[in-house]
Amino acid sequence: MRGPxxxxxxxxxxxxxxxxxxxxxxxxxxxxxxxxxxxxxxxxPKRQSMEQISEKLLSGEYEAVIDSFTAExxxxxxxxxxxxxxxxxxxxxxxxxISREPDIYxxxxxxxxxxxxxxxxxxxxxxxxxxxxxxxxxxMNRNAMLPDLSKRGRRPEDFVPSVKLGRPGKKGENGKIxxxxxxxxxxxxxxxxxxxxxxxxxxxxxxxxxxxxYVAPRFSxxxxxxQLPPDEKPSFAQFYYWYRKNKDAVxxxxxxxxxxxxxxxxxxxxxxxxxxxxPGMAAQIDATIADFYLVREDHRxxxxxxPVMFFVKDVRTRIVMGMHITLENASWNSALMALKNTAExxxxxxxxxxxxxxPDEWPCRHVPLSITADNGEMGDKGVEEVIARLGITIENxxxxxxxxxxxxxxxxxxxQGKLRYIVPGHVEKDDGQRGSIDRKKSAxxxxxxxxxxxxxxxxxxxxxxxxxxxxxTPELRRSGIRPxxxxxWNYGIRHQTGALRVLSQEEIIRALLPRDRAxxxxxxxxxxxxxxxxxDAEDGLWYDQARIDGxxxxxxxxxxxxxxxxxxxxxDGRLITCCLLAKSAVYSGSTEEDMAQYRNEDREERAAWxxxxxxxxxKLILTTEAVVKRCRNEKKEAGTEAAGAxxxxxxxxxxxxxxxxxxxxxxxxxxxxxxTEQTPPRPAGKYQNAGDAIDDSxxxxxxxxxxxx
Numbered sequence: 001m002r003g004p005x006x007x008x009x010x011x012x013x014x015x016x017x018x019x020x021x022x023x024x025x026x027x028x029x030x031x032x033x034x035x036x037x038x039x040x041x042x043x044x045p046k047r048q049s050m051e052q053i054s055e056k057l058l059s060g061e062y063e064a065v066i067d068s069f070t071a072e073x074x075x076x077x078x079x080x081x082x083x084x085x086x087x088x089x090x091x092x093x094x095x096x097x098i099s100r101e102p103d104i105y106x107x108x109x110x111x112x113x114x115x116x117x118x119x120x121x122x123x124x125x126x127x128x129x130x131x132x133x134x135x136x137x138x139x140m141n142r143n144a145m146l147p148d149l150s151k152r153g154r155r156p157e158d159f160v161p162s163v164k165l166g167r168p169g170k171k172g173e174n175g176k177i178x179x180x181x182x183x184x185x186x187x188x189x190x191x192x193x194x195x196x197x198x199x200x201x202x203x204x205x206x207x208x209x210x211x212x213x214y215v216a217p218r219f220s221x222x223x224x225x226x227q228l229p230p231d232e233k234p235s236f237a238q239f240y241y242w243y244r245k246n247k248d249a250v251x252x253x254x255x256x257x258x259x260x261x262x263x264x265x266x267x268x269x270x271x272x273x274x275x276x277x278x279p280g281m282a283a284q285i286d287a288t289i290a291d292f293y294l295v296r297e298d299h300r301x302x303x304x305x306x307p308v309m310f311f312v313k314d315v316r317t318r319i320v321m322g323m324h325i326t327l328e329n330a331s332w333n334s335a336l337m338a339l340k341n342t343a344e345x346x347x348x349x350x351x352x353x354x355x356x357x358x359p360d361e362w363p364c365r366h367v368p369l370s371i372t373a374d375n376g377e378m379g380d381k382g383v384e385e386v387i388a389r390l391g392i393t394i395e396n397x398x399x400x401x402x403x404x405x406x407x408x409x410x411x412x413x414x415x416q417g418k419l420r421y422i423v424p425g426h427v428e429k430d431d432g433q434r435g436s437i438d439r440k441k442s443a444x445x446x447x448x449x450x451x452x453x454x455x456x457x458x459x460x461x462x463x464x465x466x467x468x469x470x471x472x473t474p475e476l477r478r479s480g481i482r483p484x485x486x487x488x489w490n491y492g493i494r495h496q497t498g499a500l501r502v503l504s505q506e507e508i509i510r511a512l513l514p515r516d517r518a519x520x521x522x523x524x525x526x527x528x529x530x531x532x533x534x535x536d537a538e539d540g541l542w543y544d545q546a547r548i549d550g551x552x553x554x555x556x557x558x559x560x561x562x563x564x565x566x567x568x569x570x571x572d573g574r575l576i577t578c579c580l581l582a583k584s585a586v587y588s589g590s591t592e593e594d595m596a597q598y599r600n601e602d603r604e605e606r607a608a609w610x611x612x613x614x615x616x617x618x619k620l621i622l623t624t625e626a627v628v629k630r631c632r633n634e635k636k637e638a639g640t641e642a643a644g645a646x647x648x649x650x651x652x653x654x655x656x657x658x659x660x661x662x663x664x665x666x667x668x669x670x671x672x673x674x675x676t677e678q679t680p681p682r683p684a685g686k687y688q689n690a691g692d693a694i695d696d697s698x699x700x701x702x703x704x705x706x707x708x709x
Contacts (some may be wrong), residue, residue: 004057004064006033006050009139011067015060024136025105026050034105036136038069043133045105070139080677083146093123094131098140104132173236174210179243182234185213186242206239278496279489282315283368285338287330290450291416293425295441296326296597297446306427307447309454310338314368317492318467319485320458321364324561325451327593333514335373337560340512343367343503353452361459362491367501369396390503390511415457423453432696447593462486506575509557509567518556518566522547524581527556527566528595532578536570560592600651 006012012035020038024045031055034045056062076084096616098660103109114125120344125359130143138144176182189209194200200208212231216226252507274405296302308330322342326334341349346362370393420426425443445453462485481491503511516527520542524531536544546552556578557567566578580588587595 004054006053006057008033009070011038011065011069012053012057013063013065015063020065020069022067022137022139024140027102033097034102034584036133038137040137042132042137043129044107045136047105069137070141070144086147087142087145090131090134091142093117093121094128094135097128097132098135099310106236164628172229174233175238176234176239178234185209185247186234186239189213189239190243202240202243203236206236209239223370269663279314279317279319279492280366281369281500282370282372283321283342284315284372285310285311285312285335286374287335288527290325290448291427292419292445293427293443294445294447294450295443297448300444300446303440304447307450310334312342312371314364314485314489315372316496317363317485318470319462319489321366321368323454323458325447325454327447333560336512336514339367339371343508343512350455353448353455353579355452355455357459357461360486361463363486365502367392367503369393384449390507397659398535405637408421414433415461419453419457423450462489464547501694509559509575510569513557513559513567515555515557518554518568519551520546520554521551525554525556525566525578527558528592529599530563530584530587530595531581532577533581534578537578538574558592563590563592563595564588596640 006023006026008023008026012021012023013019014021016482021035022038023033023035025034030050031050033050035048036042036045053062057064079087094117097113100113104113111125114128117123117128118125124418135144166395186209189205193208194202210233214228216228287308290307290309293306294304296304304327307325307327310324310326310330311320313320322338322340322344324334324338324341326337328334343365345365347357347359350357350362367390372395423445425439425445428439465485467483467485470488472481472483475495476483476488476491479491479495481487518527518532520526521531522538522543522647524533524543525537553566557569559565564580568576568578570576587598590598
């Protein structure tokens with residue numbers, strides 16, 4: 001039985017010891033061959049029986065393996081001139097020798113051939129042997145003679161010099177002859193002290209290494225560590241040289257950046273829109289803090305900080321489908337407001353901020369099939385429950401992987417970049433540094449004005465932003481569609497597969513608006529300090545029942561962007577709309593943020609006025625007490641007879657009439673004084689100085705209380 005075919009140049013592995021051999025010559029007739037062991041330094045070929053090789057290949061003792069040892073056939077233009085020169089010189093030395101087959105493989109004849117070549121070239125036989133071995137092991141082609149310059153000049157890892165290498169150290173400077181143990185400490189120090197989230201410098205890592213690894217044996221906590229002599233500690237230059245020599249830039253970045261590595265340094269080879277067939281199939285949502293400081297609408301000199309911006313962007317067309325700008329912190333409620341905006345009529349939305357548009361300027365009033373978000377505000381379980389009502393799929397990216405939603409990440413800078421030199425209050429990189437300008441002082445826009453500006457930026461982006469890096473399909477090219485978001489959107493709706501859905505106002509309210517609990521009171525439906533009503537409540541005498549039986553809770557749906565209406569679901573499933581009562585209508589058109597601001601202002605105003613109220617109450621109490629004290633004294637002076645007089649209906653009536661006449665006379669006297677501008681004499685009696693006594697008593701009490709001097 002004929003064994004397996006053995007070819008010249010084939011690599012065969014001996015399974016018994018793992019040795020590898022290359023067949024370099026097969027005699028005519030195939031009776032025997034010569035092969036050479038591929039281990040470096042083996043330059044002498046051996047004669048082998050082809051029959052024996054075939055038998056061992058059949059038995060499995062030998063096996064043919066993939067040849068990974070042949071020198072690669074790179075074009076000469078890809079090889080440096082220095083290596084080409086060495087290759088050609090070495091090849092010329094053995095060119096005549098290798099052509100003398102099969103004599104060159106015979107041990108006796110080979111010696112004569114090499115001796116002749118030595119006489120002709122002046123190159124010793126041992127060196128010619130090495131060149132032949134390199135040629136045979138490398139696959140017997142010219143490039144096998146290329147030198148491997150990458151390892152030239154490199155010392156083995158276990159090399160220990162007899163003297164300290166490098167420049168002589170200065171007196172007292174660290175420096176020693178490095179050993180294998182030192183190099184192990186260097187590697188351990190890099191892992192322990194350099195690859196950290198705090199990103200220490202290399203010199204700080206070196207200091208930590210010296211402090212922990214180059215001190216005397218363990219010391220007591222009450223004493224200082226015993227320092228080693230300078231010649232027993234490596235210098236920073238030695239540590240730095242080892243670090244540069246063994247540096248792995250990718251591993252270093254990955255260890256020091258941790259989760260942020262993929263975002264900042266991972267290679268970028270894909271495109272987000274590659275697998276999205278049409279508009280509406282996939283969208284991305286994200287939030288960021290705007291780069292501008294805003295002020296209060298009614299008090300332009302008072303800062304309110306920087307708003308949070310939410311954008312929803314279609315992956316296929318890059319069009320901005322929805323937005324929401326708020327002064328609240330990023331939350332899933334705010335994210336739902338941005339998603340709600342994607343389904344809203346954009347004309348009505350823009351009109352609320354004083355921006356008039358045509359329907360084709362912002363044609364998006366749809367919800368997407370899936371949304372990609374991060375694990376922040378869209379990672380809440382409440383969001384998943386809300387989104388599930390609309391059949392939308394949420395895909396949350398891992399932390400620090402903004403690159404997985406790069407389309408929306410780039411939008412913030414694209415939109416805000418247009419405003420940097422126009423809108424005052426922009427945040428710059430040098431903010432807070434010594435000598436920098438405090439740009440917060442120039443802020444002048446309120447939240448509504450800023451929203452109007454961002455709307456205009458989005459209109460510009462959607463209708464005029466030319467995306468140079470967008471990969472147009474052949475269909476887009478044939479149709480003459482430019483890479484502008486609104487053109488891609490309109491084309492996709494007409495010609496591509498999409499998943500756009502238009503929601504009714506009731507569907508938006510039921511699915512996307514947040515929910516809370518209101519109170520049914522005798523004054524109306526109370527929700528966030530505002531009163532609402534509806535026909536169902538009035539017809540059902542809800543307010544009468546609340547006055548009789550007390551308040552009750554009512555689950556409601558509300559719109560944080562406008563307080564004009566709240567909603568609740570009736571027992572029969574109807575969505576009931578409640579409107580503001582007249583006493584709360586003054587807040588019509590306000591947002592929940594506005595109402596929170598109003599409530600905060602009222603609290604501050606009450607707190608500021610509290611001291612004035614307390615001062616006035618104190619004055620009222622003291623003046624009243626002074627009057628009461630005077631009256632009690634006068635009653636005491638009247639004697640026991642008046643105090644013990646029996647009062648009845650007739651005596652009270654008579655005394656009332658007498659008092660009225662006396663008061664009438666006093667009034668007439670005052671009137672006459674006013675006419676004549678003369679002061680009439682006071683009537684003699686016990687009331688002659690009563691007014692002065694009261695005034696003096698009040699003044700004295702107020703002075704004692706410290707209300708005035």
